[in-house]
């Protein structure tokens with residue numbers, strides 16, 4: 254599952270991405286939620302307030318219409334009271350109905366509860382004596398707006414009446430105008446015609462919770478007094494609230510009273526409709542903010558890449574310190590910000606230091622500490638090189654004569670100084686490409702690349718003489734014996750070994766010959 258491992262691998266870029274994208278998303282989500290809640294609250298309170306204001310406006314207009322209707326009826330009652338002998342009730346009821354669109358019909362009733370004038374004709378007959386249950390205005394003898402009632406023909410009516418008294422205060426009957434709530438007229442138009450373009454609707458209840466006006470005309474007359482919003486509307490107060498309608502749908506309702514008739518006007522709008530408008534709005538916000546969000550996320554991605562890139566390259570190269578080119582690769586890393594640049598310097602320093610230490614260890618492990626010449630291990634490296642390159646060479650095996658005596662006479666420390674001095678002298682004597690090694694206490698091998706045997710013998714003789722003349726503190730003088738060996742054939746491990754053995758044997762012979770001399774295979 255390499256891909257899965259790649260996905261769950263934790264690196265700086267992923268961490269930066271995770272952190273920043275997480276923060277951006279949480280911030281965006283939080284802002285979105287906050288905007289949603291604020292807008293929701295705002296929209297709900299705006300809708301509640303708008304509905305309350307609309308209900309109040311309609312209620313106020315109804316109040317004005319009813320009050321004006323009451324004044325009209327009062328005016329007619331006064332006219333009839335003062336001119337009953339000369340003025341015709343028939344003309345007055347006709348004028349009452351026709352002068353405005355408020356009343357659908359009007360009647361005058363005398364002190365015997367008998368109808369003496371009616372307009373338009375046919376709604377009720379002159380001479381008709383009111384039955385007991387319709388004599389509210391007759392008995393109460395005061396200005397009155399009756400409770401809504403159902404006529405025989407199925408109409409819902411409200412009657413506005415005013416008593417007629419003569420100059421002596423004697424009761425002569427009353428005049429009343431009738432409004433058919435389910436027919437055309439100022440009030441019913443006021444209640445029915447609205448400018449709602451959505452599912453908002455208005456209804457009116459009387460003081461008993463009976464519907465007087467409703468968008469669904471079939472419901473007029475239905476008693477809805479159990480509904481909480483109606484109960485509040487019936488309390489003759491103005492306000493707004495969230496409430497369920499008769500179909501159990503949540504509504505945002507505003508209500509206001511019509512004091513003249515003890516009616517309540519309710520305007521309500523389904524809450525879901527308000528919320529769906531909000532949801533559309535929020536979707537709109539989301540779509541509009543999407544391009545910026547995508548651009549932001551892309552910028553974050555690029556920044557995460559750029560920030561993590563130098564560190565990632567440093568980490569990768571720090572794991573490859575054995576690579577020869579690692580320092581060059583680290584130098585080429587573009588560390589464009591402070592921390593990465595400091596880290597780059599630190600890694601470069603560390604690798605430099607490490608290489609230095611490794612080099613020193615390498616040199617130490619191949620070098621004789623007393624003379625700083627190659628030891629056996631260092632020598633072997635050179636022999637491997639000769640074998641690989643096929644380069645021929647001669648070799649001198651050199652040993653200090655009677656060195657035990659030097660040690661015995663002057664002490665071991667002086668002996669060491671002699672060995673050191675001899676090594677320096679040899680190093681100064683040999684050529685740049687030659688190699689001097691200390692292979693034993695006072696035994697040395699000197700390799701002379703591309704040097705023939707006779708030439709090597711000459712060099713050995715020169716060296717032997719030079720050392721014999723070398724001034725040495727305390728000891729004064731030492732001599733050395735030298736054996737010469739050469740690689741005669743093709744260079745291989747065997748021929749190299751043979752050449753060294755040759756030199757050793759020749760050295761032995763030099764010692765035997767009295768020391769302070771040179772021997773080779775030929776002499």
Ligand SMILES: Nc1nc2c(ncn2[C@@H]2O[C@H](COP(=O)(O)OP(=O)(O)OP(=O)(O)O)[C@@H](O)[C@H]2O)c(=O)[nH]1
Nearest residue numbers: 652653654655656657658660665666668669694695
């Ligand atoms: N001071 C000192 N002495 C060493 C060191 N290595 C070996 N020796 C001494 O070198 C001496 C070598 O003695 P031998 O092998 O008998 O040889 P020699 O006395 O030089 O006599 P020939 O080689 O036969 O001429 C010994 O006494 C060793 O203790 C060293 O590193 N420092």
